[in-house]
Amino acid sequence: MNYPVWEVPFIGSQLVIAIIAIFHVLVSHFAVGGGFYLPMAEMLARRRGDLAWRAVVKKHSKFFLVFTAVFGTITGVGIWFSIGLANPEATSTLIHYFVFGWAMEWVVFLVELTTIAVYYYTWDRIPDSLHIKIGWAYAIASWLTLVIINGILCFMLTPGDTWVGVAGSGHETHVFWNAFFNPTYWPGLLIRTLFCLCIAGCFALLTASRIDGDKQPELKADIIRWSVRWLIPLFVLLPFAGAWYVWQVPAVQRHILELGFSTIGPGAFTVVTRMGLMFVLSFATLLAIVYLLAYRNPRDFKLGSAIVIILLMQAAIASTEMTREMLRKPFVIARHMFSNGVRLTQVAGYNAQGYLAQSPWVKASDRQAWAALDAQGAAATNAPDYQAQSFVRGQLMFRGQCLACHTVDGYRAMRGFLAGRDHKGVGNILTMLHDYKDDSPYHAFMPPLVGTPAEITALNVYLDSLAAPPQK
Numbered sequence: 001m002n003y004p005v006w007e008v009p010f011i012g013s014q015l016v017i018a019i020i021a022i023f024h025v026l027v028s029h030f031a032v033g034g035g036f037y038l039p040m041a042e043m044l045a046r047r048r049g050d051l052a053w054r055a056v057v058k059k060h061s062k063f064f065l066v067f068t069a070v071f072g073t074i075t076g077v078g079i080w081f082s083i084g085l086a087n088p089e090a091t092s093t094l095i096h097y098f099v100f101g102w103a104m105e106w107v108v109f110l111v112e113l114t115t116i117a118v119y120y121y122t123w124d125r126i127p128d129s130l131h132i133k134i135g136w137a138y139a140i141a142s143w144l145t146l147v148i149i150n151g152i153l154c155f156m157l158t159p160g161d162t163w164v165g166v167a168g169s170g171h172e173t174h175v176f177w178n179a180f181f182n183p184t185y186w187p188g189l190l191i192r193t194l195f196c197l198c199i200a201g202c203f204a205l206l207t208a209s210r211i212d213g214d215k216q217p218e219l220k221a222d223i224i225r226w227s228v229r230w231l232i233p234l235f236v237l238l239p240f241a242g243a244w245y246v247w248q249v250p251a252v253q254r255h256i257l258e259l260g261f262s263t264i265g266p267g268a269f270t271v272v273t274r275m276g277l278m279f280v281l282s283f284a285t286l287l288a289i290v291y292l293l294a295y296r297n298p299r300d301f302k303l304g305s306a307i308v309i310i311l312l313m314q315a316a317i318a319s320t321e322m323t324r325e326m327l328r329k330p331f332v333i334a335r336h337m338f339s340n341g342v343r344l345t346q347v348a349g350y351n352a353q354g355y356l357a358q359s360p361w362v363k364a365s366d367r368q369a370w371a372a373l374d375a376q377g378a379a380a381t382n383a384p385d386y387q388a389q390s391f392v393r394g395q396l397m398f399r400g401q402c403l404a405c406h407t408v409d410g411y412r413a414m415r416g417f418l419a420g421r422d423h424k425g426v427g428n429i430l431t432m433l434h435d436y437k438d439d440s441p442y443h444a445f446m447p448p449l450v451g452t453p454a455e456i457t458a459l460n461v462y463l464d465s466l467a468a469p470p471q472k
């Protein structure tokens, strides 16, 4: 059970995480890509003896220093704050199982910050060859942050049979490496690394676009052709990596993706084909743009085109990340914990003893009142305090089990979903959610509703107040 519960008006707590996280994902892949780009570009500039290009790389290193240290750090901490508030149960679970992983992550991140600072402040102060080595140290450290965090992110989608087998037994830490190197670990790492390398190539294009094509036509054409040759194999590889990733996800979860796609249009394709197709199409577009705009006509290649290419890359990263999130629903840790903090293993217990039985939110006086009402059985509905007590009880049920994905009035608004339904209509939905039959369409995106019949009726009473048209 989540404790505390974070009620964010209108947008909901999940959207707060999503907004911060998407920003962080873009920044972090950008930073790792930059890590590869800087020493590579410096090396090339040095080999060519091109001082103008070297000066541009130096300027970029300041951008990366500020970018990583400020945006990367702030959004990273922002994620911790928001997940800790929105999903305390899942956050605590991940910390318990992966504390060693997070510790490694923080150490590596410190090295990343230190090396980029040293890299920036030692331009022209130490021998070039040593300076380039520091650049590579930055690249490796920033890539290592990805190597580590990728394990935990992939774990949440595919914890793997070994871990699921011991979950809840207290022996989870014995299978740390199984959980870390879980089924989607390698394809996940490959996709992310390819994305980062793409961004490095895009950055080289960006630098080159700013070289004056009339004054230095050779140099501009050289760098652009070099960047395009760097990018093309990556664009070709990425769809294969994507297919490999989806392949590793259990079919049950892939079905969720299918459901998501089936609303887009009628189709006879399987999910995997569709995923592959989407990937291939987006990278074919990038390939075409890069080839036509940059490779064929390097002298006229403009800053605007480079920015468009980078934005397209960012869109591809963001949508891949969304797909991963979509695949995992309604779980926060697949096959273990639902998005609202209820564990699979707790469902039966909550149904028997009551969801609110141990809840720290319930006042002792309310608990007594509910027990007294429950003891009256069906006659309780006639008790004078029945409606008021059920409202309080139902609201706690709603906050605990539904608020993780719904709001009252804003994003996925409960009021909107329930509008016009009467007590029985709302009750039917709750029954479906509670029974959670195998063929229930809700499986794909909602956890089962847990609790005793009296608690579920109380939730029904509370939801009735949202379904009713507003009082004039």
Ligand code: HEC
Residues within 6 Å of the ligand: 329, 330, 331, 339, 340, 398, 401, 402, 403, 404, 405, 406, 412, 417, 418, 429, 433, 445, 446, 447, 449
């Ligand atoms: C894991 C996230 C999640 C949780 C937790 C969740 N829901 Fe949902 N719910 C969804 C999604 C996603 C949809 C579909 C939204 C859409 O169609 O845009 C949905 C749709 C609904 C609908 C409309 C369905 C229909 O058939 O019209 C109702 C009603 C609903 N939820 C009630 C609840 C209640 C009550 C709870 C708490 C007991 C709850 N949900 C918990 C994700 C969730």
